[in-house]
Structure formats: structure tokens, C-alpha cells
Amino acid sequence: MNGLHYVGSESGRRYEIEQSRWIGDGGELLDLCEFAKPLNREALTDRPKTMWRYQEVLPPLNAGPVSLGEGLTPLVPVSIDRPRLLAKVDYLMPTLSFKDRGAVMLAAVARALGAERLVADSSGNAGAAIAAYAARAGIRCEIFVPGATSRKKVAQIEAHGARVIIAGTREDAGAAARRAAVDGIFYASHVYNPFFFQGTKTYVFEIWEQLGGRLPDVLVLPVGNGTLVLGVHLGCQELLRFGLVDRIPRIVAVQAEACSPLTQAFQQRWPEAKPVRNLGTRAEGIAIAAPPRHKQILKAVRSMEGQIVAVPDEALEESQRALSQSGLYVEITSAVNYAVLRVHAHLFHESDVVVIPLCGAGLKSA
Amino acid sequence: MNGLHYVGSESGRRYEIEQSRWIGDGGELLDLCEFAKPLNREALTDRPKTMWRYQEVLPPLNAGPVSLGEGLTPLVPVSIDRPRLLAKVDYLMPTLSFKDRGAVMLAAVARALGAERLVADSSGNAGAAIAAYAARAGIRCEIFVPGATSRKKVAQIEAHGARVIIAGTREDAGAAARRAAVDGIFYASHVYNPFFFQGTKTYVFEIWEQLGGRLPDVLVLPVGNGTLVLGVHLGCQELLRFGLVDRIPRIVAVQAEACSPLTQAFQQRWPEAKPVRNLGTRAEGIAIAAPPRHKQILKAVRSMEGQIVAVPDEALEESQRALSQSGLYVEITSAVNYAVLRVHAHLFHESDVVVIPLCGAGLKSA
Numbered sequence: 001m002n003g004l005h006y007v008g009s010e011s012g013r014r015y016e017i018e019q020s021r022w023i024g025d026g027g028e029l030l031d032l033c034e035f036a037k038p039l040n041r042e043a044l045t046d047r048p049k050t051m052w053r054y055q056e057v058l059p060p061l062n063a064g065p066v067s068l069g070e071g072l073t074p075l076v077p078v079s080i081d082r083p084r085l086l087a088k089v090d091y092l093m094p095t096l097s098f099k100d101r102g103a104v105m106l107a108a109v110a111r112a113l114g115a116e117r118l119v120a121d122s123s124g125n126a127g128a129a130i131a132a133y134a135a136r137a138g139i140r141c142e143i144f145v146p147g148a149t150s151r152k153k154v155a156q157i158e159a160h161g162a163r164v165i166i167a168g169t170r171e172d173a174g175a176a177a178r179r180a181a182v183d184g185i186f187y188a189s190h191v192y193n194p195f196f197f198q199g200t201k202t203y204v205f206e207i208w209e210q211l212g213g214r215l216p217d218v219l220v221l222p223v224g225n226g227t228l229v230l231g232v233h234l235g236c237q238e239l240l241r242f243g244l245v246d247r248i249p250r251i252v253a254v255q256a257e258a259c260s261p262l263t264q265a266f267q268q269r270w271p272e273a274k275p276v277r278n279l280g281t282r283a284e285g286i287a288i289a290a291p292p293r294h295k296q297i298l299k300a301v302r303s304m305e306g307q308i309v310a311v312p313d314e315a316l317e318e319s320q321r322a323l324s325q326s327g328l329y330v331e332i333t334s335a336v337n338y339a340v341l342r343v344h345a346h347l348f349h350e351s352d353v354v355v356i357p358l359c360g361a362g363l364k365s366a
Numbered sequence: 367m368n369g370l371h372y373v374g375s376e377s378g379r380r381y382e383i384e385q386s387r388w389i390g391d392g393g394e395l396l397d398l399c400e401f402a403k404p405l406n407r408e409a410l411t412d413r414p415k416t417m418w419r420y421q422e423v424l425p426p427l428n429a430g431p432v433s434l435g436e437g438l439t440p441l442v443p444v445s446i447d448r449p450r451l452l453a454k455v456d457y458l459m460p461t462l463s464f465k466d467r468g469a470v471m472l473a474a475v476a477r478a479l480g481a482e483r484l485v486a487d488s489s490g491n492a493g494a495a496i497a498a499y500a501a502r503a504g505i506r507c508e509i510f511v512p513g514a515t516s517r518k519k520v521a522q523i524e525a526h527g528a529r530v531i532i533a534g535t536r537e538d539a540g541a542a543a544r545r546a547a548v549d550g551i552f553y554a555s556h557v558y559n560p561f562f563f564q565g566t567k568t569y570v571f572e573i574w575e576q577l578g579g580r581l582p583d584v585l586v587l588p589v590g591n592g593t594l595v596l597g598v599h600l601g602c603q604e605l606l607r608f609g610l611v612d613r614i615p616r617i618v619a620v621q622a623e624a625c626s627p628l629t630q631a632f633q634q635r636w637p638e639a640k641p642v643r644n645l646g647t648r649a650e651g652i653a654i655a656a657p658p659r660h661k662q663i664l665k666a667v668r669s670m671e672g673q674i675v676a677v678p679d680e681a682l683e684e685s686q687r688a689l690s691q692s693g694l695y696v697e698i699t700s701a702v703n704y705a706v707l708r709v710h711a712h713l714f715h716e717s718d719v720v721v722i723p724l725c726g727a728g729l730k731s732a
Contacts, residue, residue, distance in 0.1 A: 045411050049438060068693050069440020069455055072415055080431045080504065089435055092458045094693065096727060136693035138446065152729060159690040159728060324525040327434050327460065327502035361462060362525060363518060363729040 001112060002060045006030040006194065009296065019113045022178075022187040029293060032194040035059065038242045044209065051101060051202035057238055059198050063108035066137045068094035070104055071202055075210040075355070078338075079326040085341070086216065086355045087328055088207060095132045095156070096361040097125035101203060102196035102227060106188040107133035109195050115139055115186035121177035123170055123284050124153035125360055126190040126227075131162035134188070141188075142180065144173040148284065150365060170278075171290065191225045191292050200231025201238070207355055208239055215239070215249045217352040220337045222359060223253040223262055223308065224286030226297040233300035249355075251306025252347055253297075254340045256281035258313060259289055265298055266308035273298065281313050285333030285360060307347060315339035320362075329362030367478060368426045372396040372560065375662065385479045388544075388553040395659060398560040401425065404608045410575065417467060417568035423604055425564050429474035432503045434460035436470055437568055441576040441721070444704070445692040451707070452582065452721045453694055454573060461495045461522070462727040467569060468562035468593060469495035472554040473503045475561050481505055481552035487543035489536055489650050490519035491726055492556040492593075497528035500554070507554075508546065510539040514650065516731060536644075537656065557591045557658050566597025567604070573721055574605060581605070581615045583718040586703050588725060589619040589628055589674065590652030592663035599666035615721075617672025618713055619663075620706045622647035624679060625655055631664055632674035639664065647679050651699035651726060673713060681705035686728075695728030 006015040008024040009031050015024055024030055036057040047053035051071025052063065074089040093100035103126065110118050117140045120130045127143040134141035141162040145154065146169050157164050167176040174191075181187035190196045208215055215236070221228050229251070239245045255263045258281035265273035275290035291297065301308055319335040319342075337356040341348060348354060372381040375395040381387055390396055402423040413419035417437025418429065440455040456464035469492065476484050483506045486496045493509040500507035507528040511520065512535055523530050533539040540557075547553035556562045574581055581602070587594050595617070605611045621629045624647035631639035641656035657663065667674055685701040685708075703722040707714060714720060 049415055050440070065446045066693075067442065069442045069458075072438075074416065074435020074460075076433065076435045080502065089460065092435075092460070094440075094455065094458070095695065096462070096729065132693040132695065135691050136446065156695060156729060159687070159695050160693065161687075161691040321525070321527075325501050325527040327498040327526065329461065329498065329522060329525050361727075361729065363462065363522060363727065 004035060004059060005033050007033050019115055019186050020183055022181065022189060022192045029192065029296070030194055032059070032198060036238050039244060041213065041244065051206065054202055054205045057205070059105070059195060061108040061112055063104060066104060066107045066111060066133055068104070068132070068136065070094055070100045072206055075207060078323070078328070078356070084353050086353070088203070088355055088357045089328065090203065090357050090359055091330065091361040095129045096364060097129060098200070098203065098228065098357065098359045099126045099129035099190065102190050102199035103129035103133045105195045105199035106130060106193055107137045107139070110139055110186040110188060111137045113186065117184070118186040118188045119144065119177045119180045120188040120190070121145070121173040122190070123287070124149050125285060125364065128153060128156045130188050131157045131160035134162065135160040144177040146170045146173045153364060170288065190227055196227060197231045197234055200227050201235035203228060203357070204232045204235035204239070208245065213244065215245050216355045217249055218252060218348060218354040219249045220252045220254060220340055220354065220356040222286050222333065222336055222357070223255055223297060224288040225291050226293050228357065229253055229297055229300055230293065233304065236304065248304050251301055251304045252340060252344070253301055253306060253308045254336045255308065255310045256283035256286060256313065256336060257310040259287040260310040261289060262291065262294060262297055263308045263310040265294065266301065271295065271298065282316055283313070283333040283336050285331070286336065309340060309344050309347070311336050311339040311343045315343055324362065328358055330358045331360035331362055331365035334359045370401060370425060371399050373399050385481055385552050386549055388547065388555055388558045395558065395662070396560055398564065402604050405610065407579065407610065417565070417572065420568055420571045423571070425471070425561060427474040427478055429470060432470060432473045432477060432499055434470070434498070434502060436460055436466045438572055441573060444689070444694070444722070450719050452719070454569070454721055454723045455694065456569065456723050456725055457696065457727040461498045462730060463491035463495060464566070464569065464594065464723065464725045465492045465495035465556065468556050468565035469499045471561045471565035472496060472559055473499035473505070476505055476552040476554060477503045479552065483550070484552040484554045485510065485543045485546045486554040487511070487539040488556070489653070490515050491651060491730065494519060494522045496554050497523045497526035500528065501526040510543040512536045512539050519730060536654065556593055562593060563597045563600055566593050567601035569594060569723070570598045570601035570605070574611065579610065581611050582721045583615055584618060584714060584720040585615045586618045586620060586706055586720065586722040588652050588699065588702055588723070589621055589663065590654040591657050592659050594723065595619055595663055595666055596659060599670065602670065614670050617667055617670045618706060618710070619667055619672060619674040620702045621674065621676045622649035622652060622679065622702060623676040625653040626676040627655060628657065628660060628663055629674045629676040631660065632667065637661065637664065648682055649679070649699040649702050651697070652702065675706060675710050675713070677702050677705040677709045681709055690728065694724055696724045697726035697728055697731040700725045
């Protein structure tokens with residue numbers, strides 16, 4: 001497809017991009033082949049004011065028709081009195097979460113492959129994003145969600161004409177979606193399909209451009225399935241490779257204490273994470289007990305000399321309130337990105353320029 | 367204040383811009399003096415990707431600290447198969463409605479005047495917007511809302527630390543806010559304060575820029591208190607005056623049938639509207655029985671050779687669904703802007719480029 005192919009994450013072997021392909025032989029994860037060309041910074045001036053402006057580093061898909069104008073979200077100080085602490089207001093996306101960056105990519109791929117139906121599984125935001133872009137692309141859509149998904153997220157998914165199937169735990173929803181993804185049905189997975197990370201990587205290209213061709217000292221990133229961490233890692237590698245930056249920011253990846261398999265593995269210096277039991281957290285958007293890309297996430301964070309830490313639920317409400325009272329109303333999951341500044345204050349220096357992402361709008365969980 | 371002053375809409379006399387000034391002597395409405403300078407189109411390239419890029423035509427306020435990155439929202443085809451019908455996705459604003467364009471302006475004025483407290487009245491979206499920007503500006507805030515305001519909008523306002531006072535009808539809420547706006551308290555009214563329209567006028571500058579320095583054939587605009595109609599009128603006048611366009615689009619302003627005083631007056635060719643009784647509509651955001659700026663709105667629409675029409679509530683749900691199924695999830699009030707295309711199809715020609723605004727996010731009313 002357009003000169004692209006998948007690459008097995010263990011074997012390095014080549015797999016064609018086909019509708020029914022979402023995992024490699026023997027269950028190995030799929031990555032995307034190298035294809036990015038050097039980004040021409042000067043040419044950005046006349047480009048669309050969306051994430052599609054970084055065209056050299058994006059997969060050659062005709063995504064125009066399925067675009068809803070996503071990307072180039074604001075980067076503003078968290079509050080008037082803290083000019084070095086910046087919020088990337090990434091909920092200002094068509095479906096009100098950063099997941100649109102990846103979802104538009106999956107819809108474009110599904111359309112290019114001629115898919116007439118797709119399935120996905122999600123705790124909510126990815127489901128809403130995929131449902132919206134599937135609707136846009138004219139592809140029938142079924143979303144499998146865990147029983148604990150908020151009614152409002154379900155309503156948002158259904159509004160886009162998707163069928164919602166409620167299926168036990170987050171893991172049950174994933175298994176059910178994969179069973180449904182049989183021949184001729186595209187599995188629009190934000191975890192397994194590596195095109196998703198080609199979308200989320202635009203997050204770091206935008207920050208780089210908005211800071212005048214620089215990256216900040218620290219990037220705080222929430223981590224559950226690692227869609228943002230893996231995208232940022234990809235983006236940072238490309239910025240380095242094309243000589244657009246000469247160093248990578250420190251990464252502080254954040255989990256909720258009650259469901260933190262990656263934090264545990266990171267702190268124990270394990271090369272892989274062990275599945276945990278989700279003890280219950282309000283940060284439902286990152287409560288992933290057994291993230292399939294755990295090894296890649298750990299490797300990516302370590303290669304960027306980053307940290308993975310956890311914050312307790314008790315810190316969330318106050319953090320959400322602090323952001324709201326500065327004009328930024330986020331859903332409770334996004335509050336982890338502010339909570340970490342207090343809970344793990346020793347990871348941040350006075351002089352650091354720090355960017356935190358605001359991933360989902362407050363009305364998602366109100 | 368910064369060389370600006372108010373102008374009485376009847377008398378033409380000059381009023382200073384002061385904290386306690388929201389109406390002229392004898393109850394005349396206030397407008398803002400002329401101050402806009404010619405906009406330099408070439409200079410736009412390097413400007414911030416927000417509504418503040420049109421700096422020559424915006425009031426000289428130091429709004430930087432209170433900005434949340436508002437503006438420059440996407441302009442995309444309503445669906446893949448209708449390239450000439452464009453949606454301005456104006457709910458991609460910090461508080462998820464287009465009201466942020468005006469609210470940031472009021473917060474900047476209040477801050478410049480040294481206000482420590484402000485009050486406002488709203489059916490919901492303007493209240494959320496003003497509460498967010500007041501929080502940002504460090505100004506204490508009270509919002510008076512009608513009893514019928516959705517719980518979610520109230521929750522959003524309260525999240526920003528504002529006090530919400532529930533007060534009977536929409537008109538009761540307005541009266542209560544004005545009683546509270548005594549000495550030393552700024553009345554952040556999106557109806558009476560003319561700075562608000564300086565914000566909403568950026569809507570039309572953005573469309574002009576996004577269409578490559580052109581305006582469309584038709585602009586559909588919802589009308590209740592006329593915040594968008596009056597802003598668009600101002601913006602169009604300036605675009606004409608500075609030679610940036612040579613004609614103004616046809617305006618199709620839309621009300622909900624159950625509360626349509628402006629439609630009645632327009633069709634009867636009256637110079638002013640008579641208050642009506644709100645018979646009940648789900649389009650609560652534009653259900654204004656007695657809009658204070660009725661004469662200005664009628665004059666503005668007539669001067670642009672526009673129309674004011676009404677749509678029945680029965681058309682709203684299907685219109686909301688049609689938009690959602692194209693990936694665009696709006697609150698029910700915004701559905702009027704799509705409904706009008708079917709209900710009043712004769713106002714639109716096959717060849718017209720038409721822009722409809724999507725003013726509020728679907729999660730606002732879900």
C-alpha cells in the first residue's frame with residue numbers, strides 16, 4: 001500500500017498491509033516501515049493549520065476527505081503566574097480528545113484498503129474518535145467498551161452512528177473486538193495498529209514548532225496503552241534524525257497507582273511488565289492492566305532517559321480543580337499530568353520548561 | 367482606556383469605559399468607538415495561530431495572559447460528498463463554544479479596569495466561557511442562569527470556581543445580574559458590553575483567511591441575542607472598508623420557531639421586534655424572547671441583504687444526527703444551522719459556497 005509495509009517487532013520481517021492484518025505470525029506486534037522524509041521547516045508557513053502540515057513525516061495516505069481539521073492545538077501557560085509550565089490543550093480536537101490524532105489515520109488506512117466495516121475496543125475516548133472518523137469515511141463501525149464506560153462516552157459513540165457493545169472488563173472488550181475482526185472487517189486498534197502512532201507523533205512536532213523549533217526540557221505524558229509515549233518517541237527520533245533538534249526532552253510518564261504495571265516494571269528494572277489487577281481508579285483512560293506494547297513502552301522511556309511514576313487517586317480531584325480554576329477544564333484522567341508535578345516534585349527543576357498534555361475535555365467525565 | 371471609548375447607540379455621545387458602565391443615559395445601548403486599523407494580510411504568516419492574529423482590528427488590550435489559545439477553528443466540508451457546504455467547527459474553543467471569542471475580550475477588559483469581581487447572566491455557554499476566563503484572569507465571578515439550564519453546563523461553570531445563581535427565566539437571570547452589578551463589580555454581559563462583538567467578529571476574519579482571502583456566498587448564523595450576527599456585521603464592514611473583500615455574503619439568520627421575535631419583525635418589515643413568549647424549544651442557546659439589541663440586529667441583517675427565518679424543533683434531532691454521522695457532534699442548538707438548509711432550501715443555490723457554524727459541542731447537551 002503506497003510503498004508502505006508492516007515490520008514484525010521481534011522478527012523484523014515484512015508483512016503486507018491488508019485489511020485482516022493486525023498482528024504478526026506467532027503473535028508478534030507490528031510496527032510500520034521507515035518512510036519519513038526530512039521535514040522542510042521553511043515550507044511550514046503555507047501549510048494547513050492542522051496536524052497534516054508535517055506531510056513529509058506522515059504516511060502517504062489521501063486523508064483529506066476524512067479530516068475534521070484536527071491538530072495544531074493551543075500551547076499555553078497553565079496559569080498566568082507560571083510561564084514555564086505549559087499546557088498542550090489537546091482536547092481541542094473534533095471529538096474532544098487527543099485520540100483524534102491516531103483515529104483519523106486509522107480511518108484513512110481503512111478507507112484506502114476499501115474496508116466497509118471496522119471494529120475497535122476502547123475505554124471511551126478512542127472509541128468516540130474512531131466512531132467519528134469511521135462515520136466521516138462512510139465505514140460501518142462497532143465499538144466494544146468495558147461495562148464501566150461512562151454513559152456520556154457511550155452516547156457520544158452512538159451519536160456517530162456506531163454500534164456499541166458492552167463487554168465486561170477492558171480486557172474482555174479487547175478480546176471481543178479481536179474475535180469480531182474476521183475477514184473483511186478492519187480492526188481499528190489504537191494499540192495494535194502502528195498507523196495510530198504516526199498520528200500521535202504529531203503531538204511532539206507541534207510542540208517543537210510552537211516553541212520556535214525547540215523541544216521543552218520535560219514532557220509529561222500519561223501512559224496506559226502508551227499511544228502518546230510511543231508516538232512521542234517516534235517523533236523525537238525523527239526530529240533528531242533530521243537535525244531539527246539536538247537533544248530529546250526528559251520524559252515523565254505517569255500512571256494511576258491503582259493500575260500501574262509499567263511503573264512497577266520500570267522501577268524494578270524489568271524488561272517487561274507483568275499484568276496487574278486494576279484495583280480501581282478514576283483515571284479510567286489509562287487503567288490498562290496488561291498493555292500489549294509494554295516492552296516497547298519500557299524501552300522507549302528508557303531510551304529517552306525518562307521515568308515512569310504513579311500518582312494516587314487522592315491527588316486527582318485537587319489537580320482537576322487547580323486546572324479548572326485556571327480556565328482549563330479537563331476530564332479526571334488528564335488530571336494525572338498535573339498531579340505528578342506535586343507528587344513527584346523532585347523530578348522537576350525550577351528552571352525547566354515543562355509541557356503537560358490536557359488529553360480529554362472535562363465534559364467527558366463531568 | 368487605551369484611547370477607546372463607548373458611543374451611545376441613539377445619541378452618538380461619548381462615554382468613558384469604566385467598570386460600572388454597561389448602558390448609556392436613558393437606557394441607550396453602548397457601542398465601541400472606531401479604532402480598527404487596516405489589516406496587513408501579508409503579515410499574517412508569522413502571527414499566532416489564534417484569533418489574536420488579526421491584531422490591527424482588535425482592541426488594544428493586553429489580552430495575552432488571559433488567552434487560552436482561542437480561535438482559528440477548523441473550516442471543513444460538512445461531509446465528504448458536499449465540498450461546497452462548509453462547517454466552521456467553532457466548538458473547538460477552550461470552553462467548547464464560540465462564546466470564548468467574546469468572553470476572552472470581556473475578561474481582558476475587566477482585568478485592564480482592575481476589576482476584582484464580575485457578574486454575568488447566560489443560558490449556559492456564555493456563562494461557562496466567562497467563568498473560565500474570569501478564573502484565568504484571577505477575577506471572582508458570579509453567573510446567573512435560568513432554571514432550565516442543563517446540569518452539565520452548571521457543573522462546567524462551577525468547575526471554574528464561579529458561583530452559580532439560579533434565577534427563574536432567562537429574563538429573570540438578566541435582571542438579577544444587573545441588580546448585582548453595582549459599584550466596583552464589572553458586568554461581563556455578552557449582550558450589553560460591545561467588546562464582546564469585537565471578539566465574535568474574528569469569526570468572519572478567520573473564514574476570510576481560510577478561504578484564501580474570500581468570503582463565501584452565504585453565511586448561516588444562529589440568532590438569539592445576536593452576538594454572532596453583530597460580530598459578523600462588524601467584521602464584514604471592516605473587510606469591505608479595508609479593501610480586503612469587494613462584496614459581503616448573503617446572511618441567513620436562524621431562530622427556533624418557538625421563540626422567534628426577530629423572525630417575526632423581519633418578515634413584518636418592522637424596525638423593531640416585539641417581545642414574544644418562549645413557547646419552549648430545545649434550542650435553548652438562542653431562545654431569547656426579548657433581545658435587547660433587536661433594532662441593531664434587524665438593521666444589520668437588512669444592510670447585508672440577509673434573511674431571518676425560523677426552523678421548527680421537529681427538524682433539530684434529525685439535523686443533529688446528520689452532522690454526527692458525518693463526524694461532527696454538536697449540541698442541539700447548533701442543529702438549527704443545518705436544519706435551515708432543508709427547511710428553507712429555496713434560500714440556497716446549488717452553486718453557493720455556504721458556511722454554517724457549529725457553535726457548541728455535543729457533550730454540552732448530551
